[in-house]
Amino acid sequence: MRVGIPRGLLYYEFALMWTTFLDELGVEYIISPETDKEIYQKGVNHAMDESCLPLKVFLGHVEFLIGKCDYILVPRMETLGYYDRMCTRYQATIDLVANTFREEGLTILPFNINYSEGESERKSFIKLGKFLGKRKSQSILAYRKAKHLRNDAISNQEKKMEDKLSSDKVKILLVGHKYNVFDAYSGSMILNYLKEMDVELLLATDMDGKKADFYAKELTDTMPWTFNRQLLGAILKFKPKIDGIILISSFNCGPDSMANEMILRKIKNVPILNLVIDGQEGVGGLETRLESFLDIILFQKEGGLFDRKSDISPDRKL
Template sequence: MRSLIEKGSEGMARPQTLTVGMPRALLYHRYAVLWQTYFDALGIATVVSEETNREIAEGGIAAATDEMCLSLKVYLGHVAALIGKCDRIFIPRIVDFGIRRVMCTTFEGLPDIAANIFRDRHIDILSCNISVQGGIDEKAGMVQMGRELGYSKKEAKRAYKRALVAQRAADEAAAAAAEHLYQSRGLKIAVGAHAYVMDDDYYGRPVLDYLSEMGVTAIPAYAVDRREARKVTKRLSPTMKWEVSREIAGSLAMHLDDVDGIILMSVYPCALDSMVNDMLVRKFRDSGVPMMHLTMDAQSGTAGLETRLESFIDILSMRRTGKAVKA
C-alpha cells in the first residue's frame, strides 16, 4: 500500500493514510483497549486479525520452531494472517515494569522473533520498547512510537493519556464483573490462566463454553485489582518476579474462600507456568480447595479435556452436596 505524505504539527513527515495490523493473540488480550484507543486518537486506521481458528493455529505451528510455546505459535499464525492486509504490523517489545515486575522473555524478543520467522516475506514491523529498568516506561515508549510515526510529542502524549484512561476503565470494569461472579450462587471455579490462553477462541474458549454448559461459573483470575493482587503474592512468594503471574497467583489467593475449585490452565511448553503452577499447588494444598491442571497443546481434539472436566465437576458437586448435608 502506498501512502501520501503530510506534515505534522511540528513539521515532521507522517503518512496520511496508514493501516496498522494488530495480531489478536498474546498481550493483545491484555492491552487491546490501550492500543486501539491510542491509534484511534492519532487517527491511524487499524485492522485486527480474526479470532484464532484452525487455519491460523496450523499456520503458526508450521512457521514456528518446536521449542516455542503454543501461545507464541498461535501469535505467529496471527502475524501471518495480517500480511498483505495492512501497512505495518504492531509488535511491541515489553521487557519489564520495574524490579520484580518482569515479563516473559518471549515478549522481550517478540519483534525480533517475528522479523526472523517472516524474513522472506519482508514484513514492516511497528514497535515500541518498554523497560522501566532500562529507563523507558510505558508512557515514554508509546510517545516515542508516536514521534517516530511523525506525530508531535503533544499529540502522542494526548493519545496515550486517552488510551490509558480507557484501559484503566476497562480493567476496573472487568475486575468488578469478576467480583460479582464470586458472589453468585452455584458451582464456581476460578481459572488461573493468562488472558491469551483463557480467551483464545480456538484453545481456551471451548473449555469455558463446556464449563458453562455444565452449569459452572468460570471466573478469570486475571480479572482483578492488579496492584492488590501483586501485594498478596509478595506475601505468598517474595521471590516471584513475573508481572502477570504475580497478579494471577494473588487473585487466586484472595478468593480461595469464594470458589469451589481452581483450574490452572497453561500451554505447552511454558516453563514459567510450570514453575508457578507447581508452587500454587503446594501453597494452596492446605486450603482444601480442589485443583486441576489443564495443559493445552497443539492437538485440536477436546474429548479428553471434556472427560477430565466432567470428572472434576462431579467431585466439586459431591463436595458441595456433602457440605450441605453436614450443615
C-alpha cells in the same frame, strides 16, 4: 497508512489501549481474525518445535497480516515495574518475528516496555505515536484516553467479580494467561464449556494486576514472572470464597510449569484441575476432565473431603 495488529500474546493485555490510541490519532488498523486451524498451522510451520503454543499462534497471526498492512505492531515487554521480570518470549518477540519473516519485507512497528531502562508505558505510547508521524501532544492526549478506558474496564471487571462472589452457585476461578484463556483455538473451548455449565466463573486476570501482585507476597517474594505472580495473587485473594480452581497453561511453557507446580503443592484444601493445552483437534478429553472436576466440587459442597479452615500448606514461604 495501515497498522496490522496480530491477535496473540500481549494483544490480550493491550488491545483496548492500542485500538483507542490509534483511533484517537486517526490511524487505520486491522486486527487479525480469531485463531483458526489455518492460522495455527501457519505458526507451527514457522516456529521451532520448542516454542510454546502462544508463540506459534502469534507467528501465524503475523503471517496472516503480511501484505494487508504497512506496519505490523509487535510488542516487546521486559519489565512492567522497576523490579519485575517477564517471560523471555515477551522480550524476544520482535527479534523472532523480524528473523522469521526476514524475506517477507515486513516493517515492524515496535512497542517496547521496559521500566528498568526507563521505557514506561506512557513513553512507549509516545514513541509509537512518533513512529506514526504524530506530535507528542497528540500522542499524550490519545494515551490518556486509552489509559482512562483501560482503568474503567479493570474497575468494571473487579466489580463484576465481587458480584459473582455473592452468588449461591458453584464458583470456579479460571487461572491462565489471557492469550491461553481467550484464544479461539486454544483455551476458549474451556471458557465456553464452563459458561454453559451452571457455575459462576471468575477469571484471575480480571483482578487488577498491581493488587494481585500484592496478594502474591503472602506466598512468594522470589517468583520472577510478573503475570504468574499476579495469577497467584488472584488465587490467594479469592481462595476462601471459591469452590474450585482450574489452571490453564500451554504446552512447553517454562514459567507456567514452575508456577503451577508451586500452586499445586502449596494451595491446599480446594480442588484444583491442572489443564495443559496444545493445538488439539478434539475437545472430548477436556470435556470429560471438566465434567469430573465439577462432580468433585459438587461432592465437596455437600460436605466432602476438604477442611477449608487451613488455606495454605504450612510449609515455609517460597
